[in-house]
Amino acid sequence: MKSALLVFASLVCSVNGRLGLDAILPITTPMFECLKNSSYEFYVARVFRSNGLIDNTGIANIINARLAGLDADAYLFPCFSASCGNGTDQVTKSVNAIRSAGAQIDTLWLDIERFAWSNDTASNRAFIKDMIVAADELGVAAGIYTYPPFWAQIVGDWIGGSHLPLWWLYWDHLENMDAFVPFGGWTAPTIKQISGDVAGTCGVSNIDKNYML
Numbered sequence: 001m002k003s004a005l006l007v008f009a010s011l012v013c014s015v016n017g018r019l020g021l022d023a024i025l026p027i028t029t030p031m032f033e034c035l036k037n038s039s040y041e042f043y044v045a046r047v048f049r050s051n052g053l054i055d056n057t058g059i060a061n062i063i064n065a066r067l068a069g070l071d072a073d074a075y076l077f078p079c080f081s082a083s084c085g086n087g088t089d090q091v092t093k094s095v096n097a098i099r100s101a102g103a104q105i106d107t108l109w110l111d112i113e114r115f116a117w118s119n120d121t122a123s124n125r126a127f128i129k130d131m132i133v134a135a136d137e138l139g140v141a142a143g144i145y146t147y148p149p150f151w152a153q154i155v156g157d158w159i160g161g162s163h164l165p166l167w168w169l170y171w172d173h174l175e176n177m178d179a180f181v182p183f184g185g186w187t188a189p190t191i192k193q194i195s196g197d198v199a200g201t202c203g204v205s206n207i208d209k210n211y212m213l
Ligand SMILES: *[C@@H]1O[C@H](CO)[C@@H](O)[C@H](O)[C@H]1NC(C)=O
Pocket: 030, 033, 034, 037
């Protein structure tokens, strides 16, 4: 009876989704192994910073996460200084840096959150569209990280990202998608960031916790 219950519990667990993290501090392979032991199955690294620099720590983390057997993605936090180039340039720089380091990602997430965006939704849409086209031309799967108040302020009622997976920010700490309300053309999220800046485990002091089905 006990073992039947355990089997049932592990089945429920596996159909109930996967836990992941994003964090910007350096994480070694043993730390990722420990995280994997603590049920984390995927990691998302920052590879491009809002100051226009490539995040080499993030790229090293991707490699270490893979070595520990986690899945790995990357995100790009856009830069709006003139010296940073347009959306195409920023995606190209990110993908080139990932590839030349020999790092492997499944998806490049475009971080669309309140920041130094212009107040002109049309130019913001054009910037995002350029990033999407650039990723596509480079053969990289792209996704969008955002949540409704950010999205509405930055691009208005645009649905031009809805063919891509959504990484939805909603810090309710719950490992489910129940609170999701469609927006931006998305009818369901792919990943949900369920909490931010929480105490981590395994020597990783500050993590955002993520959940995916
Ligand atoms: C992970 O768990 C396995 C089995 O419980 C254990 O042998 C191993 O030492 C653990 N590794 C880490 C890095 O915690």
